Amino acid sequence: MAGLIGLDWGTSSLRAYRYDGTGRIAETRARPWGIRQLPAGGYDAALADITAGWPALPRLACGMVGSRGGWREAPYLDLPADVARLGDALAGLRAADGMDVHLVPGLRDPDGPDVMRGEETQLLGALALQPELAAASSFILPGTHSKWAVVRDGAVCGFRTRMTGELFAVLRQHSILGATGVEADDDDAAFERGVAAARDSGAAGALGRLFSARALMLDGALAPASVSDYLSGLLVGEEFRAALADGLARRDTPLQLIGDAALCERYRRAAALFDIDLPPPVQDAAARGLWRIAVQAGIVSEEIHAC
Amino acid sequence: MAGLIGLDWGTSSLRAYRYDGTGRIAETRARPWGIRQLPAGGYDAALADITAGWPALPRLACGMVGSRGGWREAPYLDLPADVARLGDALAGLRAADGMDVHLVPGLRDPDGPDVMRGEETQLLGALALQPELAAASSFILPGTHSKWAVVRDGAVCGFRTRMTGELFAVLRQHSILGATGVEADDDDAAFERGVAAARDSGAAGALGRLFSARALMLDGALAPASVSDYLSGLLVGEEFRAALADGLARRDTPLQLIGDAALCERYRRAAALFDIDLPPPVQDAAARGLWRIAVQAGIVSEEIHAC
Secondary structure, three states: OOOEEEEEEOOOOEEEEEEOOOOOEEEEEEEOOOOOOOOOOHHHHHHHHHOOOOOOOOEEEEOHHHOOOOOOOOOOEEOOEOHHHHHHOOEEEEOOOOOEEEEOOOEEEOOOOEEEOOHHHHHHHHHHHOHHHOOEEEEEEOOOOEEEEEEEOOEEEEEEEEOHHHHHHHHHHHOHHHOOOOOOOOOHHHHHHHHHHHHOOHHHOHHHHOOHHHHHHHOOOOOHHHHHHHHHHHHHHHHHHHHHHHOOOOOOOOEEEEOOHHHHHHHHHHHHOOOOOOOOOEOOHHHHHHHHHHHHHOOOOOOOOOO | OOOEEEEEEOOOOEEEEEEOOOOOEEEEEEEOOOOOOOOOOHHHHHHHHHOOOOOOOOEEEEOHHHOOOOOOOOOOEEOOEOHHHHHHOOEEEEOOOOOEEEEOOOEEEOOOOEEEOOHHHHHHHHHHHOHHHOOEEEEEEOOOOEEEEEEEOOEEEEEEEEOHHHHHHHHHHHOHHHOOOOOOOOOHHHHHHHHHHHHOOHHHOHHHHOOHHHHHHHOOOOOHHHHHHHHHHHHHHHHHHHHHHHOOOOOOOOEEEEOOHHHHHHHHHHHHOOOOOOOOOEOOHHHHHHHHHHHHHOOOOOOOOOO
């Protein structure tokens, strides 16, 4: 039987895709077993469980499972990286069930230096789904550690990690910006006000505007319950301001989101304040990327549909 | 008996100065009784203790004691603010001992908005000590919430709060940048490398470089024990980069530090990487500012030394 099992295995979650021989996803499963919260029995037990009842198919995994602290390290591949170079650079291990698990390497930008692991597979998946972006485009992958990536001629040729999600969380939980005395309310206007403050911060940038979230509150100009959305807008807006300043995003090149719909929607609203009309995010990019890399590496051969 | 008791009363500490009639400091005392950690008996007990045995002199206090959450609120005074306007804007309260405590208001920059409380007294003290800076200068007051202030014609005419110290602490204690697995070591070269990374980040700014502290470590290019100093350099360097970008500091205007000697020394080292030669910090600025404001407000009259 032809097909593939793809594993998107991160720090806090594990998703498995079973593909038929044409690359169609026949079944998807999810477990909370990120590499920091494995079940008893570790990686082998997690793999056995999430693939229980599935046929013995080739297996390809991306994400933190291939990091130094993961199952086995798949060393970073230096940029530029297209699907051919990634397909040639897979690492592998023999699981307890006697079969191989192939591992997609992360990418390293020597100019940062900067690293990504997992996002490279989403980027190649997005290019497979939207091949018109392969010539020249930029991508945003929002999250705890947001990535902004530049693609030229089908290859990832530069990227930057921004700690937006983590920074937001630690500032809200542990800094004076979280000391509002009230629960946060959704406030779209406060979010957009934060985006605008970042946009208008000029070359000085929005890091020096963090305290405005508190000063506006003390001033009675921002409701305590809205400080959270203002801060979120400030940090997301700063991503756009900085990316436009250093060329990670360009107004003459398509910009595309990849990721969770609700989070991406915030980025679309922020983009609008920069006069950028962002299309809806690419869905299932990791699943598509795993298949694409597996085909490239010869782990599976794509069947032609019988018509 | 002529003289004054000056109180520098912040969030985490209380300092008291007893001045003779000429403004000379006859005695200084310090207690850990910031407004968040008062002794039993509260403000009155703290005041009675720190002034025990001192004569009944007029009392002037600056700092968070005059904030909304303090002993009594001394409302912010809008910029521009010189010693005359501050001296006219004192608030006051009657303590349990039956005598007044005068309170210096904080300052509000309506353009931020931004606020300071306590630093205004240090700024006026620094101008009293170094009157040659009154015409045109910028000041840095490093700390948990660093302030950069612009002085023109003897008045504070603009300022910006930067959360450098607090940001450094929360990132080290609660983010992945603290997850180095080792104790931090002093590493001047790592500090300077961080400063240079901020300086060279251009208009994009150093917020997007935070993750480099981790990426360099993963890359083997930064020792885990040096991540802390690199991050410190990045954040301090970003203060200089941004201040030069938005005019809070200008290369044609004197720039002066006020504050703790060890912390200020880090700022001097950072400044050197921007080709700015910062003189040693102003000492005892708060004490000098309290006296200056008290004289201006007529709380004390300065005696002329008998020669």
